Amino acid sequence: MNQFNAHNYALRDFFEFFLDDHGSRELKEMVDLDSIDGILRKCLSIEEMREAGSFFTGQRLSTAAVLGFTKAITLNSVVLDPTCGAGNLLIEVSRQLGVEQSLLSTLTAWGAVLRGYDLHKSFIEAAKLRIVLEALNRGAEKDCSLDSALQLLSGIKVKDAMLVGRVDLADVTHVIMNPPFSNWKSPKINFWKTGKVNAASVVFEHYVRNLPLMCQISAILPDVLRSGSRYEGWRGFISQNFCGDCELAGLFNAKTDVDVFLLRGALKSDCNDVSWFPRLGDYIQLSEQFDVCVGPLVAYRDPLIGLSHPYIHSKNAPLWKTVKQFDEYRQFPGRVIKPPFVVIRRTSRPDDKYRASGTIISGKMPVAVENHMIVIKPKRATLKECRKLLKIFKSSLTNDFLNDRIRCRHLTVGIVNQIPIIRAIPL
Ligand SMILES: C[S@@+](CC[C@H](N)C(=O)[O-])C[C@H]1O[C@@H](n2cnc3c(N)ncnc32)[C@H](O)[C@@H]1O
Incomplete structure (x- = not known):
């Protein structure tokens, strides 16, 4: 993943030499949710991307995921992407928040709302740099050093999403995620299947078990979780603890031949109300x-x-x-x-x-x-x-x-x- 550092140097340089030119073509490009996929593909082979489960969400699905929340994101919300990669979903979330006149005050407000984890330091660094640049792109005036700006985003950090528990998640109001779709060994306890399973099912289930009741979730997941017979037990468990709906969303992107769907709703106990399939009547x-x-x-x-x-x-x-x-x-x-x-x-x-x-x-x-x-x-x-x-x-x-x-x-x-x-x- 260190190959991604070269891109981060370019983002840092851009900030240092930034001349209050918000809306410039380069600045827009750095926070473009579709371009980052091309940059990742230049740094990593497709095998490395698959192994790490690193496929960044483009603009179409990021918009759909944010619009999936039924409770508005405000400055009082805490929005977590537990597998945030280079921050695409968090950038899209920040677009729901207002901008203050200065960078410092904008990031102070955004920093209290945005949380993200990833295993890779270079992705976390990219996510934070891009959120800082997004604030400039939105018109905030640069009034602090890059280090001070990055410190305000301390909720975005290197962390294993599977080691996060109830206490860490107690104040989270919204979770947005596109977890890895790679093959993981199924956890030994509390799980519905043995052997290898899709990582997305494991991450989603972990958060359903640990997030507070009423927390909103909007997730981009591989279609096999919705339609595969292997995941029937998973669907049963989610249905009991989550109230929401599914929307088919087609291919993940033009270069990734995986069909996905959006699952969005809120955590509730004994709900049994997820419509996994369109209702056909009798x-x-x-x-x-x-x-x-x-x-x-x-x-x-x-x-x-x-x-x-x-x-x-x-x-x-x-x-x-x-x-x-x-x-x-x-x-x-x-x-x-x-x-x-x-x-x-x-x-x-x-x-x-x-x-x-x-x-x-x-x-x-x-x-x-x-x-x-x-x-x-x-x-x-x-x-x-x-x-x-x-x-x-x-x-x-x-x-x-x-x-x-x-x-x-x-x-x-x-x-x-x-x-x-x-x-x-x-x-
Ligand atoms: C499919 S990408 C999505 C990234 C980002 N959420 C987006 O939508 O653009 C999944 C990310 O999960 C990260 N990841 C994989 N396993 C993880 C774990 N156990 N904890 C935290 N992040 C993890 C990968 O490094 C990758 O960046």
């Missing part, structure tokens, strides 16, 4: 009329022994067509599936035209299906049911449902089971 879900499973054949692993069967995989299943004659056969000792049924590919992306692109498999012989496909077999074993299903998969209702529930690439059996097939009660 509907009949696919599992009531179809059985769903992953294709049982693992091509690289399963031996070529046993009977030879028609063989279906993602490359020989033409989209939206019916396969009756088979070109490929393969020996397979495992479970084969009797037609008629539908297969869909497990991999799909939110920008695909159809998230669930299907093929009908018909004929009389049981078929070996490869495990990159999901098999959907009608309980009433007719081709008519399969055709009905393809129509449902082509509809915008299915696409919207899947995009809302599961932004990441892999469709799961659980989510396919929940696809609405008949809307019973319109909203």
